[in-house]
Structures are given as structure tokens and as C-alpha cells.
Amino acid sequence: xxxxxxxxxxxxxxxxxxxxxxxxxxxxxxxxxxxxxxxxxxxxxxxxxxxxxxxxxxxxxxxxxxxxxxxxxxxxxxxxxxxxxxxxxxxxxxxxxxxxxxxxxxxxxxxxxxxxxxxxxxxxxxxxxxxxxxxxxxxxxxxxxxxxxxxxxxxxxxxxxxxxxxxxxxxxxxxxxxxxxxxxxxxxxxxxxxxxxxxxxxxxxxxxxxxxxxxxxxxxxxxxxxxxxxxxxxxxxxxxxxxxxxxxxxxxxxxxxxxxxxxxxxxxxxxxxxxxxxxxxxxxxxxxxxxxxxxxxxxxxxxxxxxxxxxxxxxxxxxxxxxxxxxxxxxxxxxxxxxxxxxxxxxxxxxxxxxxxxxxxxxxxxxxxxxxxxxxxxxxxxxxxxxxxxxxxxxxxxxxxxx
Numbered sequence: 001x002x003x004x005x006x007x008x009x010x011x012x013x014x015x016x017x018x019x020x021x022x023x024x025x026x027x028x029x030x031x032x033x034x035x036x037x038x039x040x041x042x043x044x045x046x047x048x049x050x051x052x053x054x055x056x057x058x059x060x061x062x063x064x065x066x067x068x069x070x071x072x073x074x075x076x077x078x079x080x081x082x083x084x085x086x087x088x089x090x091x092x093x094x095x096x097x098x099x100x101x102x103x104x105x106x107x108x109x110x111x112x113x114x115x116x117x118x119x120x121x122x123x124x125x126x127x128x129x130x131x132x133x134x135x136x137x138x139x140x141x142x143x144x145x146x147x148x149x150x151x152x153x154x155x156x157x158x159x160x161x162x163x164x165x166x167x168x169x170x171x172x173x174x175x176x177x178x179x180x181x182x183x184x185x186x187x188x189x190x191x192x193x194x195x196x197x198x199x200x201x202x203x204x205x206x207x208x209x210x211x212x213x214x215x216x217x218x219x220x221x222x223x224x225x226x227x228x229x230x231x232x233x234x235x236x237x238x239x240x241x242x243x244x245x246x247x248x249x250x251x252x253x254x255x256x257x258x259x260x261x262x263x264x265x266x267x268x269x270x271x272x273x274x275x276x277x278x279x280x281x282x283x284x285x286x287x288x289x290x291x292x293x294x295x296x297x298x299x300x301x302x303x304x305x306x307x308x309x310x311x312x313x314x315x316x317x318x319x320x321x322x323x324x325x326x327x328x329x330x331x332x333x334x335x336x337x338x339x340x341x342x343x344x345x346x347x348x349x350x351x352x353x354x355x356x357x358x359x360x361x362x363x364x365x366x367x368x369x370x371x372x373x374x375x376x377x378x379x380x381x382x383x384x385x386x387x388x389x390x391x392x393x394x395x396x397x398x399x400x401x402x403x
């Protein structure tokens with residue numbers, strides 16, 4: 001049996017549309033309900049969420065223990081790679097409810113609406129807080145065998161180490177810890193046990209739905225480590241594969257037979273390290289608020305993932321056509337890949353795409369109205385165009401890493 005401590009939060013996304021009650025704890029419980037015999041969820045419920053939780057309890061045969069709260073928490077995304085707006089607010093004087101749990105196998109997620117104190121034999125801890133992660137034992141939680149699963153920012157904060165290898169090894173020195181796992185987003189995952197560590201490259205999938213992917217990794221790892229008695233390394237490999245399935249298909253609960261049921265054949269990425277050399281040329285119109293906002297958004301996403309980007313607007317600016325065009329084309333020649341924003345079919349962007357293809361530079365693009373636009377020449381010259389924003393970004397970086 002696995003006992004899960006974590007949130008049950010509403011999630012909203014505008015593009016693509018998403019309106020569900022999940023959150024880390026509930027998503028993990030539902031994900032495992034098909035492959036694990038017994039799942040219990042310990043969470044906080046509101047009047048709004050309680051009815052849905054009871055439906056899920058019956059539908060997925062999950063044991064749910066909840067503390068009632070008058071607050072309903074939601075995470076709202078414009079798109080899956082955006083920073084969400086979180087509805088929850090609390091004052092310093094307000095005391096959060098405390099969830100206490102003692103069990104053999106525990107998956108503990110950090111929560112924004114509760115504190116949890118756990119005691120277990122085998123415990124997996126996912127802090128769920130890049131800005132202010134808490135140590136597992138900070139509030140008195142204990143474990144015989146503890147595994148930290150962090151993203152890179154959380155690991156850096158917890159250990160005061162910017163280097164992923166040093167951070168992973170430092171986590172191993174923390175109380176109760178037998179292994180540490182650091183997820184580096186598009187660059188894969190590092191698993192640390194004793195003096196050894198394993199690098200797992202990410203899987204390239206047909207589509208990418210990133211919201212909740214970390215929850216799936218932690219849940220699947222816990223299942224294979226605690227219930228199937230697989231090694232830390234083997235459990236992490238399973239977790240990585242199932243996470244790729246979720247990102248591609250957005251299906252829960254997870255299938256009992258992953259490969260045969262869905263003909264799922266993800267490709268391991270060629271990314272081998274945290275550093276990716278070269279630069280991406282960002283092509284797109286920037287002549288009104290909407291266009292400039294999207295240029296800024298894409299540029300910020302690439303730079304947040306440590307990808308060097310040349311943006312004509314940011315790096316050259318607006319000026320005489322002859323002067324601006326010359327500088328832009330010089331930068332394009334020095335780039336390894338072009339990423340284009342195509343909905344307005346701006347003539348400058350189309351020219352840059354043709355120039356890039358003439359030079360043999362790969363082109364990836366995003367068009368929300370892809371089905372309604374005529375991209376015959378772009379498709380005929382092996383340009384890669386996607387109508388899903390997250391997929392376009394991830395596909396671009398996976399290809400960029402190979403160059």
C-alpha cells in the first residue's frame with residue numbers, strides 16, 4: 001500500500017483548454033490506482049472540491065482522508081509553460097492545518113494549504129516549491145529510508161550548490177536519505193545512490209503536456225521502489241518512461257501494460273549534459289501588443305531553459321530596413337536552428353524561413369491556426385510546424401540539442 005500526502009487543487013489552462021481537479025496528491029493517487037492495489041490520499045478539501053473527491057474515491061477505488069477547509073485553491077495557466085496564477089493566500093497569523101500520518105510506504109508532496117508530519121519506513125519526498133523548498137525533517141517528519149525527488153532549482157536551494165552533481169551528492173548527506181533524484185526539465189534526470197549516479201536522458205514524445213509531469217514521476221517511482229521492490233535506478237527508469245507516456249497522451253489512470261496497450265515508443269533524447277551550445281534564431285512579427293508579447297514569452301521560455309536566443313527585436317531593434325536586415329541575416333547565418341511564430345504569416349518571418357532553409361538550417365514553428373493556414377511550401381521544405389505551444393518548444397529544443 002502507498003499512502004500519499006498532497007494537494008487536491010483545481011487546475012485551469014486556456015491554451016489548450018484544461019479544467020480539472022488534480023493537484024499533486026490527487027493526480028498521483030489517480031495515476032497509480034490502476035497499477036497499485038491500495039492507494040490512500042491524505043489531503044485538504046473544500047466545499048467545492050469535496051463532491052469531486054467523493055466521485056473519484058468511488059470511480060478509482062481510492063481511500064481518501066481529507067481535512068475540510070473553506071478555501072478552494074486553483075492554479076491558472078495561460079499555456080502549460082507559463083507561470084501559474086495561484087488563488088491561495090494566507091496571512092502570517094493564520095495557522096495551516098496539520099496532516100499527521102504514520103505508514104510503511106509514503107509519498108509526501110509539499111503543500112501550500114497544509115503542513116504534513118509523516119513517519120514511515122520508505123518515504124519519497126517531493127518538495128513542490130522551487131522558491132522556498134523545505135527540508136523533509138524540518139517539521140519533525142521521520143523515515144527509515146528517504147528519497148528526495150527535486151527539480152534542479154529546489155536542489156540548488158536546499159543544498160546551496162548550483163552544480164547538479166554536487167547538489168545530488170549533498171542531498172545524500174541529509175538525514176534519513178538513501179537516494180536523491182534531481183529532475184532537470186528538458187535536460188533529463190540525475191539519480192544518486194551512494195557513490196554512484198545515473199543520468200537518464202528525457203524521452204522525445206509526439207506531443208508534450210508538462211502540467212503534472214513531475215507528480216507522475218514521483219508517483220511511479222514510489223510504486224516501483226516501495227511495492228515492486230525494484231532498485232532506485234530501475235524505479236527511476238520506469239518513472240521516466242511513464243512520465244513520457246503521460247506527457248504524450250494526458251491519460252490517467254496509467255495503463256497497466258504501457259507498451260503493448262498503446263504502441264508507445266518514445267525516443268531517448270540526444271541531450272547528454274546540462275549545457276547546450278549554439279543559438280536559436282527567433283523569427284516572428286512584433287508590430288502590435290499581441291505579437292510583441294508572444295515574442296517576449298517565447299524568448300523568456302528559451303532563456304529560462306538556458307538556451308541562447310537571438311531575437312531581432314531584442315538584439316537589433318527597429319531601424320532602417322537595410323541596416324536591420326543585414327544584422328538579422330548575419331545572426332541567422334550564425335544560428336543552428338530557427339524558431340518561427342507563424343500565425344500572422346509576417347513577410348519578414350517567411351523570408352527568414354526561406355533564407356534559413358536555403359542555408360540548410362532546421363526550422364521549427366508554432367501556429368495556433370495551423371489547420372487554417374496554407375503552409376504548403378513550408379511543409380514541402382521539411383519545416384516542422386506545430387499547433388500546440390508546449391510541443392513546439394520542446395520539439396525545437398530536442399532537435400537543437402542534436403546539432
